[in-house]
Amino acid sequence: MEQQQAAPPMQQSFFTPFNVITGTILLMGMVLTVLRFTGGLGAVTNLDHNTPWGIWIGFDLLCGVALAAGGYVTSAACYIFGLKKFHSAVRPAILTAFLGYALVVLALTYDVGRPWRLPYPILVSPGTSSLLFEVALCVMLYLTVLFVEFSPAAMEWLGLRKARTLVMRLVLMLTIFGVILSTMHQSSLGALYLIAPSKLHPLWYSTYLALFFFVSSMFAGLSMVIFESSLSHRYLHKHMDHHHLDNSNDVALGFAKAASFIMIGYLFIQMIGLAIDNDWHHLATGWGAWYLLELIGFVALPALVYAVGVREKNIRLIRWTSVWVVLGIIFNRLNVSLVAFNWQLPASQRYFPSWMEIGTTLFIVTLGVVIYRFIATRMPILYEHPDYQED
Numbered sequence: 190m191e192q193q194q195a196a197p198p199m200q201q202s203f204f205t206p207f208n209v210i211t212g213t214i215l216l217m218g219m220v221l222t223v224l225r226f227t228g229g230l231g232a233v234t235n236l237d238h239n240t241p242w243g244i245w246i247g248f249d250l251l252c253g254v255a256l257a258a259g260g261y262v263t264s265a266a267c268y269i270f271g272l273k274k275f276h277s278a279v280r281p282a283i284l285t286a287f288l289g290y291a292l293v294v295l296a297l298t299y300d301v302g303r304p305w306r307l308p309y310p311i312l313v314s315p316g317t318s319s320l321l322f323e324v325a326l327c328v329m330l331y332l333t334v335l336f337v338e339f340s341p342a343a344m345e346w347l348g349l350r351k352a353r354t355l356v357m358r359l360v361l362m363l364t365i366f367g368v369i370l371s372t373m374h375q376s377s378l379g380a381l382y383l384i385a386p387s388k389l390h391p392l393w394y395s396t397y398l399a400l401f402f403f404v405s406s407m408f409a410g411l412s413m414v415i416f417e418s419s420l421s422h423r424y425l426h427k428h429m430d431h432h433h434l435d436n437s438n439d440v441a442l443g444f445a446k447a448a449s450f451i452m453i454g455y456l457f458i459q460m461i462g463l464a465i466d467n468d469w470h471h472l473a474t475g476w477g478a479w480y481l482l483e484l485i486g487f488v489a490l491p492a493l494v495y496a497v498g499v500r501e502k503n504i505r506l507i508r509w510t511s512v513w514v515v516l517g518i519i520f521n522r523l524n525v526s527l528v529a530f531n532w533q534l535p536a537s538q539r540y541f542p543s544w545m546e547i548g549t550t551l552f553i554v555t556l557g558v559v560i561y562r563f564i565a566t567r568m569p570i571l572y573e574h575p576d577y578q579e580d
Contacts, residue, residue, distance in 0.1 A: 211555050218552025221545050225299055233545040239531055240540035242300075247526030248550055249296035251378055252519050253289050254328075255402070258410030259417070260286025260335060261371040264364040266447075275443060277436040280342055280570045281421060282414050287335040288557045290328060296553055320377050327374035334367045345574040346567065353577070376403040382525060390529035392471050392480040395462040398525075404455045408448040409518040415441050415448075415511035425565055430572035438504050445495045445507045448514065452492035459484060476532065483524060487517025 225233045236243050263282035266272045298304035311329065316322040337356060344353035379402030382389055395401065418437055421429065463469060471477050491513045498507040531539060565571055 211559055214551055214555040215559070217548055218556070221549050221552065222299075224545070225549070230300075230302060233543065233549070235540060235543045235546070237540070239534065239538065240527075242526060243540060244527065244542040244546050244550055245296050245300040247523050248519070249300075249553060250293055251522040251526055253293045253296070254375065254378060255406045255409045255518050255522060256413045256515065257286040257289030257293075258371065258375065258406040259414040260289075260338075260410070261364075261367050262407055262410040263414055264338070265368050268361055268364045269368070272443070274436065274439055277433045278414055278418065278440045278444075280339075281417055281565070282410075283335060283338050284342075284561060284564060284570055285413065285417050287332070287339045288561055290332045290335060292553050292557050293328065294332065295556075296550075299549060320381050324374050324377045324381070327370045327377070331367060331370040331374065334363050334370065338363050338367070342564075342568045342570055345569050345577055350576075371406075372403060375406040376400065378402055379525075382530075385530070388531050388533075389525065390471075390476055390532045391466065391468045392463075392476055393525050393529045395466055397458060397462040397465075400458060401455070401462070404451065404458060405518060405521065408451040408455065408514065411444040411448040411451070412511040412514035412518075415444050415508060416515055419508040419511065421565065421571055425562070425571060428566050428571050432573060433571050441504050441507045441511075442499055442502065445510070446499045449492045449495035449499065452488050452495070452514075456484065456488055456492070459488075476529070479524075479528075483517070483520055487513070487520050491517065 221233060230236060234243060234245075259282040263275060263278050267275050267279050297307065301307060307325075310316050310319075310322050311326055337359070341353045341356050344350075344356070376399035380399040382394070382398055383396070386394055418440060422434070422437055426434065472481065491510050494510045494513070495507065497503070498510060527540065569577075
């Protein structure tokens, strides 16, 4: 009997659900970009003199910087504290942080009225007494540090061994510099709102606001690394080697344990801030219920669940909790920048982002996902390059 000829392998269609959805969002984003830069801020936003900072600052900047903190946290754990078992998480965390900060800068070009003047305060007329100057300078320097920290992966891909060796000798110095810069600008983003005591609700306004932002950025970064690792494990596992696959559980357990401890410390700091400012009576109001939802629902409870997950070594529970914590960080930053800001204004005068602002934010986030996927599937991010494993 004649053997049946095997059918040729089917070619994967370009029109996959991922490509169709991301392509639609990117096309919409490009249209909105043209509208923004031809018609100005008024053509696409609901910003006004009462609320000059909207979702592009509240989400794209404040949330983006907080969730990109996994870069400095992971690098510090591996290279400063010597926890080499987390080495497999360094490059994905650095790539996430680099893209996060790059997209923050991109979002600022949409938000600033004259984006071509963004370098002006640093290069032409430095305003050294301004917190915004300090934030801008630190973000610019840290973005440069992240680019250099990321570059060895690109150099391995391109075969630039000598340049890669030179950069690898600077890893410890770059990590220390990155931690210093992150400490400064993560806290300064919270300190920006200290100039608006009459606009920000007392439950979120505190003299410790800078400290709140810095401490919360640490467990935000740890949770984001777990979340990103979960997505890579699920959708990019074909591009991961055995080392990264085997270590992913250890990274989740270690980072969840650290995040749980930091979140408990964050709760104590929040209580100290409430006591010093004597804001207890606000807890009996509607705003108090909203504040307790944030503090208990998105800090205390996930910290407890993280602890349970670590004790039971339940990786699935830990990964779902990381999503919970990431949403909690977004909840907190939007409360400070939008929800509890201008809280005394009537509802008719309160800011709510237009669909075009939301669409632009969705465009920027999608752009980050597409670039991450492009890099992670081509460069040695989720695996060790065979030519450099002994370096």
